[in-house]
Amino acid sequence: MKATVFVTVKENVLDPQGKAVQGALHSMGFDEVGEVRIGKYMELNLDTNDALVAEERVRTMCEKLLANTVIEDYRFELKGE
């Protein structure tokens, strides 16, 4: 199955990369752009068919490696083959 993981900077944490992109868009004339938040998007192929086990494993991967839970939130979706 396939896991899609989204990692985003927490609401109350500054996102300098987003600020930079917002500034660049403004300087290009896209004045309608307000706040920009940038995160990561990951696709993992998993060699397992047990959705419950996969959910538990992906959660552990996020906690231990994929997200820095001090400043980032994560969520993920699982899709069977």
Add this chain to the structure above:
Amino acid sequence: MKATVFVTVKENVLDPQGKAVQGALHSMGFDEVGEVRIGKYMELNLDTNDALVAEERVRTMCEKLLANTVIEDYRFELKGE
């Protein structure tokens, strides 16, 4: 309205960041992990209510700044307030 933009490395382009994460997960005992692809996930607040205009504008932002269309694909979703 809000635009959610996903930028991913094209299928036939190497993703060294994904390879690194895959290696790290393997070394942590997550042997079920196959290919990993890493992309960007962006949320843009837009000060507009016209979905057709917004779609055209966000497409231009992707083409000009948010994605490197030589090696990256992008897709986006618009959500009204």
